[in-house]
Amino acid sequence: MKNLFFLLLCLFCISTEPTLYAQKDIFLQEFTDSTMFNFVGTAQLFNKRIRLTEAKNFQGGGIWLKDKKNVANDFAIEIGFQITNSDFSGADGIAFVIQNTSAFSIGQYGGGIGYSSIPNSLAIEFDTYYNPERNDPNDNHISIQSNGKNPISENHIYTLGMASTIPTMEDGNPHILRIEYVQKIFSVFLDDMSIPKIKAYVNVDSLLQLDNGTAWLGFTSSTGGSYANHDIVSFGHSNGLIANAGQDTTICFGKKVQIGQNAFGRAPFSYKWLPTLGLSNDTIARPWAFPKTTTTYYVEVKDTLGNIDNDSVMIIVDTCNAIIQFPDKTAKLLDTVSFPALVIPAINLTTFDPSLYSYTAFLHFPSTILYPLSASNASISHSFSDNRFSIIAKGLYSPQCIDTLFTLYTLAVLGNDTNTVLIIDSIHWEDRQGNILPLDISYIPGSCTITDICREGGPRLLFQNNNSFTIQQSSSADRLIFDIKSLDDGPHSFQLYNIQGELIEQFSWKHVSSASESIVLHKLSYPIGFYTAIIKSPFSIYSYPFVIDHY
Ligand SMILES: [Ca+2]
Ligand SMILES: [Ca+2]
Ligand SMILES: [Ca+2]
Incomplete structure (x- = not known):
């Protein structure tokens, strides 16, 4: 199965590259080569982007693909743009323009956004300045404008489609605008690629005088009495089917991210994602991805004409080390100290069936912390290797660990240095099949009673799991007797610590469940004071405080 999987994956790899570049003929994430475009007016390369205008009055510029x-x-255009350093009003915007007039066209500045008056053109303006005399609906709209073969105007009496309830384009942040032209229908997307802001039927071929179906494509911009920097930060163009797996993304372990975009081309499409591991659905355009490790996902898209395109996206999984810091406590026996508790709100807790779920927490910590310890509501097994301390709790349900907010308190940790830093590597839910379930993690102040003795290199905080042990203490003039019953079989130990945290006595025995073991202490052998017994089975640890007197 695994071999087949890798074979499939590799076939994908081989076939992907040529198709990708043949169809996505232009895809620029930065601009360093000016030879692809004609520059007009104030347009220039600036800092690996195209600056159509600077933030100055009465600027105007454009670029045209040579x-x-x-x-x-059918074709698709995608641009990233960013409008910065606006004055009070900010003006005037950017336009994507199709024209067959000149390789160096430029139109009117100011409200004309650098395209108005270009004959034989169609413009999609991103207008950021309110010109009531041109019937602008507001100071933040996108619109398809054309006057056919005549000089174009920015006046909205020439509008073929418009959207004025859109994200604020002049907020200083980068935005993505995507224009799809499929079967004579323009779909214009802004930032959200799932729903077009404008959908309009336009027969470009008959509207404009084209050159064998072709025209110059470019962008124009201008300023007037108000201004801003108008920058193009990315640009893509394609004729034909485009699979789009989305942008490479970094997520924190345990988080999820939606990948992929609707394909461009002749719908309906079929999608096939590989690998399927960590995907919510491998046959839709936009599945959720929650891989455990950094993963490259490949999507193959088929359109209704039988064309095939592939794309890939890398989801980088970062541990996003959560840091718990807390001051050192010179903890004595039975002290209560406060420290951050790890809180894990379980997904969909209303349907949470503790018998079905387990969680795994991997704690990574500096080697100076010899024994980070934990307390948990669940039965715990743990292991330690390579400075990696794993706590695995499975399937037990403890009602007191779930509050009314449906927060599941599962784990608390404590170190032994001043401002000890414990780094939580990762934590997630898994179901019985081992499927990872996304999880949010946060921390709240918590408290826990230290029931063991803080000794350098010794155990620090013990599990408060008393499911296994029943201890009966009796006393005579010179003896203390502990009758210990345990539900567990196997090796058991009884360790006696004094209040200084020194191990002063240890007993071991092999326990058979339902049997009872008696530990007898000769009181006069020990100083008067507080003591703690740590009783361990293969599965449980319990601390039992008591006093030795000499009466
Ligand atoms: Ca404005
Ligand atoms: Ca305007
Ligand atoms: Ca306008």
Whole structure:
């Protein structure tokens, strides 16, 4: 199964690259080469982006792809743009323009956004300045404008489709605008690629005088009495089917992210993602991904014409080390100290069936902490290797550990240095099949009673799991007797610590469940004072405080 899987994956790898670049003929994440475009007016390369205008009054500029592109058939344009350093009003915006007039066209500045008056053109303006005299609906709208083969105007009497309830474009942040032209229908997306802001039927081929179906494509911008920097930060163009697996993303372990975009081309599409591990669905455009480790997902898309395209996306899984800091406590026996408790709100706790779920916490910590310890509501097994302390709790339900907010308190940790830093590597839920379930993690102040003795290199805080032991203490003039019953079989120990934390006595025996073991202490052999017995079975640890007197 595994071999087959890798074989499939590798076939994907081989076939992906040529198809990818053949169809996505332009895809620029930064601009360093000016030879692809004609620059007009104030447009220039600036800091690996194209700055159409600076934040100055009465600027105007544009860029045009030197090669004409087909606009009679399907195509897609995607640009990232960023408008910065706006003055009080900010103006005037950016336009994507299709025109077949000149390789160096430029239109009117100010409200004309650098495209108005270009003959034989169609513009999609991102207008950031309210010009009531041009019937602008507001100072933040996108609109498809054309006057056919005549000079175009920014006046909205020439509008073919418009959206004025959209994200604020002039907020200083990068935005993504995507224009799809499929079967004569423009779909214009802004930031959210799932629902178009504008959908409009436009027959570009008959509207404009094209050159064998082709025209120049470019962007224009201008300022007027108000201004801003108008920058193009990324640009893509394609004719044909495009699979889009989405942007590479870093997530914290245990988190999820939606990957993929709807394909561009002739719908309906079929999607196939690989690998399927850590995906909510491997046959939809936008599955949720929650891989345990950094994973590259491949998507193969088929359109209704039988075209195939592939794309990939890498989801980088970061442990996003959560840090718990707390001051050192010179903890004495039975002290109560406060420290951060790890709180794990379980997903969908209303349907949480503790018998079905377990959690795994991997704690990574500096080697100076010899024994980080934990307390938990569940039965715990733990192991230690390579400075990695794993706590695995499975399937037990403790009502007192779930509060009214449906927060499941599962784990608390304590170190032994001043400002000890414990780094939580990762934590997640798993179901019985081992499927990882996303999880949010946070920390709240908690408290815990230290029931063991703080000794350098010794155990620090013990599990408060008393399910296994029943202890009966009796006393005579010179003896203390502990009758210990345990539900567990196997080796048991009884360790006696004084209040200084020194191990002063240890008894071991092999326990058979339902039997009872008697530990007898000769009181006069020990100084008067407080003591703690630590009783261990293979599965449980219990601390039992008591007093020795000489009466
Ligand atoms: Ca504005
Ligand atoms: Ca305007
Ligand atoms: Ca407008």
